Amino acid sequence: MIVLKVVLVSRDKDYLRAWLDYVQRSSSGSHMRFIAFSEWEAFSSYMLEQDEREMPELLVAEPEFLNPWLLNGGEHSGVSWLLLSEGQDAEPETKRLMKYQPLPVLLEAVRNACRQPQSRRSPRSGRNTLSIAVVSASGGSGKTTVSLHLAKQLGLAGYSVLYLNLETMDSSFPFLEKGFRQSNKPLADAETGLSRLLYDLKARRREVSGGRLQVQRSEQGRESVQVAAQGVKEQGNRSTGACSGLPDDAITTGKIKAVEAYVMRHETLKSDVFWPLANRKEMLQMSKTDTTDLIRFLVGCGQYEVLILDGDSGWDERSEGVLENADMFIWLVKDDLAAMHRWGQWLQHAERTRPEMLGSVLERTYFVINEYREQLLNSLPRADLHVDAVLPYIPSWKQLNQEEVMLSSPIFQREVKWLCDLLLQSEEEERRRTGQIHSEEHWA
Structure with missing residues (x-):
């Protein structure tokens, strides 16, 4: 089975637990694997350790985590992302996920974001054709x-x-x-x-x-x-x-x-x-x-x-x-x-x-x-x-x-x-x- 890997980052540990508990009970949980972080150091280290094949399909993070990650090379990593927003952010609506919504709505938004077209790898070993x-x-x-x-x-x-x-x-x-x-x-x-x-x-x-x-x-x-x-x-x-x-x-x-x-x-x-x-x-x-x-x-x-x-x-x-x-x-x-x-x-x-x-x-x-x-x-x-x-x-x-x-x-x-x-x-x-x-x- 193909499993979509999603990284979720928030300071609110109760919020993270609610997400993870719901995903575990959901019928969609078998197709998705959530990895949650509440501290910058642990999140940053994890992302740095992932090689190209192990990178997640999607990152969902609050601004204090997302913005430093983007500035430190995340923008060019090929990983799709959503900003976990409370409504005052300048990011385009397509890149924002409103933080406080029913969990089924949040999970469906994440699943749809994972389906968006992404750059595919083309391992051509320097060939010109x-x-x-x-x-x-x-x-x-x-x-x-x-x-x-x-x-x-x-x-x-x-x-x-x-x-x-x-x-x-x-x-x-x-x-x-x-x-x-x-x-x-x-x-x-x-x-x-x-x-x-x-x-x-x-x-x-x-x-x-x-x-x-x-x-x-x-x-x-x-x-x-x-x-x-x-x-x-x-x-x-x-x-x-x-x-x-x-x-x-x-x-x-x-x-x-x-x-x-x-x-x-x-x-x-x-x-x-x-x-x-x-x-x-x-x-x-x-x-x-x-x-x-x-x-x-x-x-x-x-x-x-x-x-x-x-x-x-x-x-x-x-x-x-x-x-x-x-x-x-x-x-x-x-x-x-x-x-x-x-x-x-x-x-x-x-x-x-x-x-x-x-x-x-x-x-x-x-x-x-x-x-x-x-x-x-x-x-x-x-x-x-x-x-x-x-x-x-x-x-x-x-x-x-x-x-x-x-x-x-x-x-x-x-x-x-x-x-x-x-x-x-x-x-x-x-x-x-x-x-x-x-x-x-x-x-x-």
Whole structure:
């Protein structure tokens, strides 16, 4: 179970006891953990001792505690906060929590504050390509529509973008077919680009595997084999200039070409794309290792600033490869009972079987309601979940007969641009935090 951690700070110990007693009895208490302080020294020491992963989701504190904490670096810690107010404070109303209210009202306000969008961590280890995966627990949630719009908006903003569809059954082709056929790339090369890249990556991995077997058979020749492999790796890097995305032990020859040999330009989408695989069996047989190698190659080739991954809604190895390798996730859910239930079931299964993976994914995830219609009608499946953004329902898309119609809705484009702002703002904050500042600004 995901538990929200809240730090509560007040001089009034009776007030703190009332809070803690109520939370312990409340049905929401199992989803929330309160840590209370009444002295500055204990509170300050506790906050200083927390590393990035242990920081609370929310700080609720009286002014005499909150203001010194903000001045001493708390403002840049990434922790959301509320001022516990008695009504005479200058803070905006959205940042104030009136101290004397019924405890159920106070607890609900805290729970809602924990649901507000926050900066997500993007552990990219200095890479220049940001990979964004669009995923969902339900089919038909609009992953491809959102992925294509993200690619187009980022392309229009001046970013170099690659769109990669990893669905078992590709649904992007009807919207991209005209642009595919208008490409200057020879049709035979365009249609086989992704298939050839997957084959080349597998062939390279088999060569590495064969080299390892030779080492195991001949302990005496271990040193000569390793030296030979290193020499070939360096030669391959010089000849292709596009191999840095693979793990070091997977680079042994120069067979993989530059990424331009596999992709094609789609002018309507303002992005590079792969022609969808003609043989579905190739996609069904993609292992987690295949997916990891593919993503690492595309991230490491140095040609793109953003990689959009259009994911599947399943538990196959291809999906696991996406979950383990993407920098950020846009998790789509529709406002209907079945979709909310599947969302909760997916998280419950992941908590039971892959808790470490789930925690890592949630740190990098933005939850987005797609086909939103003025208000949220269905309850979120768990109290610790939140909504970061919404995308509107477009009735005219039910009668689509041209690819340009889906890619040209002004209302949808406006909301996707706002979502891009949210993602890029988080990425910019992460780079500033780690000292990797953008040399130029693309997004106006």
